[in-house]
Amino acid sequence: MSKFGCTCGNVISDVQCPNDVTGWLLSDKSSEEFFSAISDTIDAYLQHLADGDADGWRRKHFNNVYPSDLSGGSMIHDVLTGLFFDRTLKTMECDRCGRLWIQDKPDGNEYHPYSPDCDADARTKMLGYNTAHGDMKPD
Numbered sequence: 001m002s003k004f005g006c007t008c009g010n011v012i013s014d015v016q017c018p019n020d021v022t023g024w025l026l027s028d029k030s031s032e033e034f035f036s037a038i039s040d041t042i043d044a045y046l047q048h049l050a051d052g053d054a055d056g057w058r059r060k061h062f063n064n065v066y067p068s069d070l071s072g073g074s075m076i077h078d079v080l081t082g083l084f085f086d087r088t089l090k091t092m093e094c095d096r097c098g099r100l101w102i103q104d105k106p107d108g109n110e111y112h113p114y115s116p117d118c119d120a121d122a123r124t125k126m127l128g129y130n131t132a133h134g135d136m137k138p139d
């Protein structure tokens, strides 16, 4: 997806990557599964590495087309990215009306709108400000 038409008439574009108009929704249950998968994936990779079978770990997760010269960190990143997308719903925030569009299921093409109760003058943009440390605010 690169452009999405909001019901207010605005076009939400995620052509720029990364951006502050799209994000991901992760339930408590799914986040627990995902965070457990992080340690399980790293532990399994380290065990294969200790056993001298890093290629076996790579073959377990990737097909023959996958590059064989990537670092362990890059391969773990790719495995975890897939696990993340399997458990999250993509969200898009209209920067005109504040409506959130939430994917109906992972990998789904349908989105459901959720409108803020407050008026457009009172609402604040949500995506892009969701960091606990405040050092990742959008430009």
Ligand SMILES: [Zn+2]
Pocket (backbone or CB within 6 Å): 006, 007, 008, 009, 010, 094, 095, 096, 097, 098, 099
């Ligand atoms: Zn809108």
